[in-house]
Amino acid sequence: MSDEQDPYRGHPAPDDAPLTQYIQALIQRLRALDRRRPLLWDLTVTGFWVLFAVLDYSTGGWRTVARNVEAPEPLVLLMSLCFSVPLLWRRSRPVTVLVLLAPVSLVNIWTGAVVQAAFLQLIPAYTIALRLPLRTLAWSAVLMCLPAAAGAIRIPGAADRQLVSYLWGFAFVALLGIAVRTRREYTEALVERAHRLERERDQQAQLAAAAERARIAREMHDIIGHNLSVITGLADGGAYAAAKSPERAGQALEAIGTTSRQALAELRRVLGVLREQAPAADLTPQPSLGDLDTLLTGVREAGLPVRLTVHGTPPPAPASPGRQLAVYRVVQESLTNTLKHAGPDATAEVTLTYTTTGLEVRATDSGGRQQTPEGEKTRGKPGGGRGISGMRERASLYNGTLESARLPAGGWQTRLRLPLEDAPP
Template sequence: MSFDLRRLRVVVRCRTFAARHRLLVDAGLAALLLVLQFSQRAPGPAGLALVVALHVPLIWRRARPVPAFWATLAVAMVCDLHAWQFEPRRPFVFAVLMAALYAVALHEPDRRHLWAAVVGAELASVIMLASARSWTEYSGAVLFATALLAAAASLGVVRQTRRAYLAELEERARRLERESDQQAQLAVAAERARIAREMHDIVAHNLTVMVALADGAALTVSRSPELAADTMHKVSATGRQALGEMRRLLGLLRADVPAPAPRVRAPQPGFADIDGLIAQVRTAGLTVTVAQHGLPVEAWGPGAGLTAYRLVQEALTNTLKHAGPGTNARVDLRYEPHGMELSVTDDGRAPARTSPGAGGHGLAGMAERVGSYDGTVESGPLAEGGWRVRARLTFGAVA
């Protein structure tokens, strides 16, 4: 295992060095082929110059593959004119030409240059082999040279295609990673916005109920201490409930704190909890009547019930805060097969309240909630006095 790891490290280092010093690596390959040329007897001064000139273009076979090939081809043809010196080295000359053609196939994306290089190399091989002693020997040598050139070009094309494919896969992986990070950030932002809405609804409603209960206890403490004490117990219970909900939501926002041990948490409120909400508001001194038509559909899911609950909660909280003493409120719930319509109306005479989008965070939160269910919400004063909040939600038809 350690031996394989060492070999892997050596391979990685070699590849890193080759990527950083491409020109040096290509010069080393050209020098290696040049050394192989001298396995035969040394040529004269002119032949030595031609041998060196034949290998020099290979140094730029990756940086400038097309010019390097045509320079190699030109020198190879000059070498063929000195056949008396290069006859024993003809296979080596052809090998250099194949290396240059392979470089064009591998590093040049324009296929037109490759086709031109293949034709040029083929013509050169036909000319270089013209000194064959018989037609049979000549045709066989040309076929063999053609096969070698085709193999070099095909191998280069295959490697270039594979490189492009791997590069595309890497780019796609990076793009998917970026998109995944963006989606995660958007999901976190959406979740934080949802938690912020929940916290606003919980804090605003419970504080409003506590203030109303405390006011009522203050008014009755002198003539009915027992009733005032009972009211203050309700204030305490409401405050504890609000603190529990806030701790739960703040725990979701604290990403740096390790998750606590699993425990049973109270479910989110839904359709069945609207009656309890109205009862809590009644204890705060607001007279509320309820009219319900139809029943909610279980297949709508908990999100639908939570949205309806929060809409009623926010509307009644605003009534408690703004409508003044002696106000009566009416909650109408109409359930249909594909959604519901709800309205909360009061007869308060308090100054006008804000409408959705006019600076009120609670009513703006209503608009965000109904938007997730393709719904609408309207809020405004009535001609005869009072205020009405009406929302329509679409949950989808159920078969």
């Protein structure tokens, strides 16, 4: 738990809080102090144990367990300081500290003084168990127990008991360090997993938002591109007919108004999903194969002769709404490109072919005698627009394929193949 997550950081725990929360709050404060000022913390801990060692010497407490109470007192004081002062480097260089304490421990057992500060060797041993590899921990056991084993030569019975005490003490701190280390690594793994899940959640949200933006962009491109092309054709035809046939010009203006209103209604439906609080959901169905006749009628009114041919028998179960929308948009985009690029003398043909496993759609135009070179170069050029790439994206959503290319004899053809059911691509 970090300082920011500590519920009692900076103020005491509530009066009705359990004892464990008081202890946890105190531990968090100590850890925070250690992180902010590690040197101050090391000096405090080392000073505490130096004071303990000096009091053990000054009060004569070492004589209660000593095997040789006649040991020189200056040597006892020196050994007490040698066992406690190096603890200042117990975290940065625990192995070095244990190596320096090994000869002091040998002198301590060999002289029979057996000062109690010798057990301070367990503190760097705990640090080794907490942070360093197990191989280093094994060598630490040798460094601690070897002086006691060597002392058995001098004082057989007493050294044996001292060796057993060292072994039990080392086993306790080693198991404690390994347990704390395991718990810490487990907690770090949980925290890392939580952070990874948060990153994955954010990435999934970004991918979903990008997919939704792409879908809306495709819909807006198809709606605006097609309707503007139809309006442009109607406006050009109306301007041409205004001088010779005012009635045809009025029909063109009426068709422009109808097409504009339809485009505006579709745009409102598509953009309505972007509102955070929509007053009511628009339940207007998306275009389907049944709306192809209406689409072709609008294109014919814009001045492009187009013919629809159907081969084969539609399956008993109709294609999914998404597949039908994909077919509709591909036909719409193909005819829009014909209106924009093929010239005024072009004709178009849409062919739907049903098979036992899928549906094939061909949209072909004848080009035109007055087709401009710029229009022919722009159609199908990478970066020239989003039409063909949008059609390919729609096809790939349903494991379909789309081909769009210039015909050798002139004109353009777009071919869409869609499976009627979900299948591996």
